[in-house]
Amino acid sequence: MKRFVIKEFLHIFRDIRTMVILFGMPVVQVFLFGFAITTDIKDAWISVVDPSHDQVTLAIQDKLFASGYFREAEMSSSPAGIEEQFRYGKIKMVVVFESGFGKKLGRGEQPSVQLIADASDPNTARLLVNYASGIINDYTTSLNPNTPALPLVLQESRMLYNPSLKSVFMFVPGIITILLMLVSAMMTSISIAREKETGTMEVLLVSPLKPHQIIIGKVMPYVLLSFINAVIILIMSYFVFNVPMQGNLILLLVETILFIILALSLGIFISTVSNNQQTAMMLSMFALMLPTILLSGFIFPIENMPEVLQWLSVLMPPRWFIVIIKSIMLKGSGLFYFWKETLILMGMTAVFIMGSILKFKVRLA
């Protein structure tokens, strides 16, 4: 039995390319998410149409471009050209000042400034308008230093668990989940399916090893690999990106192992229903990967999705695991806060294992 496990290990390690990808991929992903992927606005190209060209409008432009959100792009001066400009795709918003801006302001009139945003990307457009409005409003308020205090309601905002609003906090739990799913489920399903396909499965069955020993032997290396991978990601996030680790580390690792077992049992289940590698791969990929990424709450919050999809996501194991990881890492919660999710994961594992055993027996008979 031991020799069998070792053989499986060597088998995997000999496949250099897969190894590189297995370990390289998570590192690259964390890297990308940490540094490149952000929903924030930075250096957005905008243009200004300014017939007034006076002190006020120039001051406003200075403030806009000093903020780091915007960069100035040259543009044709007529408003008719704006649609064409947007078509080239570089400019995202145009700020149009009225003529005689400063004078009107001084006279107590309300000169207008128009923000025309390219809303083909609605999220960016909204943010651009928000930021620009904020800057412009701040500036005009600062022009009136002598206003007596007004009975305004002032908002003081606190951002819990993620004060600097770093999107990487949200992504790291998701990356760990995806990775575990990928390695565990896909690889086991493929590995077992491959043996079936090439016929070596029969050989194994004839050997003195019992069926469950075969399965454990095949699965062990991947458990170890996944675990090491998960730990690598955690270390990277903690030290490189300062993702907090508020809660109990042991609890996190235990839950991780639970999830790994779940993903593996899913992988085994898939392999019992596929006849060849290609099917196993396709199944793993479409049935697991893409829905996992989309419906698990990894990037896009589940509660904003239509009802139907919310129900669908209930069936996805990653969805529950992500809740658990986030609770532990970002909120520092104890088991009390997610015992429900843990139970669900255990239940799913049981279902998959049962299913695999049943299917396996049928095949043998």
Next chain:
Amino acid sequence: MQIFRNRMMLPIIFVMPLAQLLILAYAVTYEIKHIDLYLCDIDNTVISREFTGHFKHSPFYNIKDQGRNISKGMDELRQGKVHQMIVILPGFEKALEQGQPAKVQVVNDAINSSAAALMNAYTFSIIQHYNRSKIEPLFITRGAPAQVNLEYSYWFNPELNYKTFMVPGILVLLVTLIGMFLAGMNVVREKEIGTIEQINVTPLSKIQFIAGKLIPFWIIGLLELAFGLGFARIIFNIPILGNIPLIFLVASIYLLVVTGIGLFISTLVNTQQQSMFISWFILVIFILLSGLFTPIESMPQWAKVLTFFNPIAHFIEIMRLVMLKGAGLKHILQPFGILLLYAVVILSLAIKKYRKTT
């Protein structure tokens, strides 16, 4: 022909991507539907109740719970039962009545940073609205301070519908998956099974062989695109302002690039598993950096440089420009040119690497 022989593949090729288009388009959104709120009104006066009334009556806010206990609210935030807590401390009414500003604490669950920013902004706008209704009457007596009339308009997508933005990108994704994966896997499969030997013996030249392998997928890819576009138009009402033949022209070149990449990868590996993994690896990186989910402009310099080599990014840009804004050929010259160059390079590389003897 061989493709169709694999019965199971058929539904996967056609049904799956379309199903995914549906799911993706609906699932992917940064918008918030509603905010689950915990109202903590410790002041509990006439004016504070009037203030919170604005939130109670807004269809956007869902008052999950209210009370006078801040720690209960924090607990509910931790459990994920509410997204936001608004705290009104004692002295609220008093300050306002005296003509002084009063503070209100808005505590957001910021694990999802973009959602948190949005939530905060919505609450802010409600408070601004409230302020304005209270302040305006005062201006009549005191005189308005210098103010600017700020107007904004959203072009090409006035309802700020996120789907409009995502669907062209998702179409690109689908076409890419077909191209890269299936084409690459196909060749490797033959390598594995050994039917390659048989074909190598035939008098087909390298180029003919490769063309023969790629063309079916090329056609399927274009068909998928056609289906996808139809879906987009009919089910999602995505505008197709631009020139449809132009879209297909670009798509044809793009498919060449993508199948070329798939083919190239298959010349490097020996097993289907490896081919899939490598393709997946590259695909994920390309997708993340392509501007599909997050804007390229916000990425650091090194990422922007990498974008040049990312065909997905170029095609997505073209699709969005042409479909949503009606861009013509002259507008998309740069990305299109890059795709053309890419196609030539990658196909040459793939053909060179592919030897008839394995």
